[in-house]
Amino acid sequence: MLRLWVELPSRWVLIDPAQPIDLAFPIADGAEAPRAFGLPSPRIVPIHSGRFIGSVADGGSCNCDIVEIVPHGNTTHTECVGHITVERVPLYYCLRRFLFWAQLVTVEPLQLARGDQVITAAQLQPLLLIPPPEALIVRTGVARGQPHDFSGTNPPYFTPEAAELLVRYGVLHLLTDLPSVDRENDGGALKAHRAFWQYPHATRMEATITELLAIPPMVPDGEYLLQLQILNLNSDASPSKPLLYAPITEQATPE
Numbered sequence: 402m403l404r405l406w407v408e409l410p411s412r413w414v415l416i417d418p419a420q421p422i423d424l425a426f427p428i429a430d431g432a433e434a435p436r437a438f439g440l441p442s443p444r445i446v447p448i449h450s451g452r453f454i455g456s457v458a459d460g461g462s463c464n465c466d467i468v469e470i471v472p473h474g475n476t477t478h479t480e481c482v483g484h485i486t487v488e489r490v491p492l493y494y495c496l497r498r499f500l501f502w503a504q505l506v507t508v509e510p511l512q513l514a515r516g517d518q519v520i521t522a523a524q525l526q527p528l529l530l531i532p533p534p535e536a537l538i539v540r541t542g543v544a545r546g547q548p549h550d551f552s553g554t555n556p557p558y559f560t561p562e563a564a565e566l567l568v569r570y571g572v573l574h575l576l577t578d579l580p581s582v583d584r585e586n587d588g589g590a591l592k593a594h595r596a597f598w599q600y601p602h603a604t605r606m607e608a609t610i611t612e613l614l615a616i617p618p619m620v621p622d623g624e625y626l627l628q629l630q631i632l633n634l635n636s637d638a639s640p641s642k643p644l645l646y647a648p649i650t651e652q653a654t655p656e
Contacts, residue, residue, distance in 0.1 A: 406655040407626055409502060410532060413655045414648040416626050422645040424538070424576070425477040426548060426615045428470060435544065435613050437551040437580035440474030472638040474580075479611040479629060482598040483637030485591055493633045495606050501574060503536035503627035503645070504529070505620065510541055510557035517584065518557035522566040529570055536574035536627050537567060538645075540616045543578060547615075551580045558584045564596035568605070574629065576611040576643060611641055624648060 405416045426435050430445040447456035448467050455465030472478035483490030506528045510518035520539060529537070541557055543549070559582040567575060575582065575597060582593040599605050611629070625645040632639045 404649070407502070408655075412651050412653060414624075414626070414651045415655075416646045417649055418646065420646065421628070422617065422620055422625075422647065424614045424616055424643040424645060425641065426613065428468070428476050428640060429548075433548055434475050435477075435548045435551070435580075435615075436475050437556075437613070438474045438585065439552040440471045441469075443471075443475050444469040470640065472636070472640050473612075476640045477611070477613045477615060477643070478638045479609050479631050479641035479643075480638035481609055482600055482604055482606060484610075485594055485598070485600060486637075489635075490606075490637060491635045492609070492631060492637060492639050493635075496609055496629070496631060497607070499629050499631075501535040501627045501629065503538055503574075503576075503625050504534040505538040505540060505616075505622050505625060505645070507540045507542070507622050510543075517555065520557060520559045520563050522560065522562040525563055525566055529572075530624070533570040533572055534624070535572065536576060536629075537572045538576040538614070538616070538625075538627070538643075540578055540614075540622075542618070544615075545618055551585070553585075555585050556580055558582060559593040561592040561596040564593040568597060568599060573605070573608050574611070574627075575609075576614055576627075578614040578616050580613055582610055582612065611643060614643065620645070 407414045428443055431442050434443045436442055445466050445468050448465050454461035457464055481492045481495040508520055508524050512518055583591050628644040630642040
């Protein structure tokens with residue numbers, strides 16, 4: 402049995418790689434996928450090219466699909482600062498490392514007078530560990546881990562001050578089950594995105610935001626090893642597969 406010791410600043414933690422907790426929605430055809438911003442749902446269909454049929458069920462020799470997807474609006478996805486820059490910055494250029502010590506917290510969005518719901522700095526600060534994690538996973542439970550169409554519903558979002566707090570604490574990777582860290586319709590301001598990436602004055606090129614997580618409700622808040630899997634896609638965002646590994650035990654030195 403393979404087990405891994407992970408060295409942290411003040412202790413060693415034992416991880417079982419055979420017990421991952423998947424935080425990603427499957428990329429499914431049509432309405433089975435999550436959706437936001439009115440963007441089209443994923444489309445997965447067999448290719449038909451000349452005499453070739455990419456479906457064994459339809460008489461083809463093998464299965465071969467065309468996959469059409471908009472990562473920002475219909476699946477779990479990870480994005481980099483290229484999301485808001487004039488120049489094209491691919492995610493794989495910014496994300497060079499894929500294992501991080503992470504903290505999962507559950508936060509109930511705060512109801513504002515005008516009907517919006519927000520995640521604030523005051524809510525996050527008392528939850529953050531000291532020393533803070535490299536990655537923070539914020540669960541709101543808005544979709545309870547099930548595919549959901551957020552389009553036109555004005556989902557909860559992060560205040561810019563909440564994003565600034567995470568920057569001050571040194572959090573490099575923000576993950577959430579919300580469709581966006583910003584308001585669904587904010588006139589293109591994207592204030593929380595800009596604050597988290599510190600763009601354009603002190604840009605944090607290595608920082609990432611992952612949205613539309615499918616967090617199993619039974620997974621407890623706490624510390625985990627996070628593996629953040631992405632595609633080598635020449636785009637600012639990629640469908641992603643975040644995996645958590647819960648600590649089995651911890652001690653001052655490894656065995």
